[in-house]
Amino acid sequence: MQIERDPNGDFILQPADLAERFGLTSDDFRRKMQKGLLASTVEVGEGEDAGTCRLSLRLGNRLWRAILDSEDRVMSEEMTFVRGQLLRRP
Template sequence: MLIERDPNGDFILDSSELAERFGLSLADLRRHMRHGSVVSTVEIGTGEHEGTKRVSLRLGNRLWRAVLNEDNEVQQEQMTVFRGKTSGPHLR
């Protein structure tokens, strides 16, 4: 997946590739995005992870994460589907 940065430093991801990863049509993903159902976060690596970033996108009970290197190339990605409640994992 190609991940770029805009002049403000925001990450730009390809919608059609994201739709595929979430198992949705492009139209369905865009509908979820318009409704604010897709939540994203970016974490910046420190210490031994300096220079990396982790991009996470959540939609319902699905969480897609990608670890990027210094050049914003995907080094690893993972899709997690949470069972049961869609509010996310709970720590005990």
């Protein structure tokens, strides 16, 4: 997977690569992204993890995470399923 940064330092990932990881076609992935169904976070490593970043992208109950080294190369990645939260009734 190719990961780049724009001039502001934001990560740029290819939609086709992400679609594959989520088991979707590129068109389906783009539609979900345009509807605002994709959430992402970036965590910067500290202490012994300094120089690394963890990217997390969530779509529905699926969560893809990648750990990047100091040169933005993928060191590891995983896809997991997130358990839904139970609704509490008043």
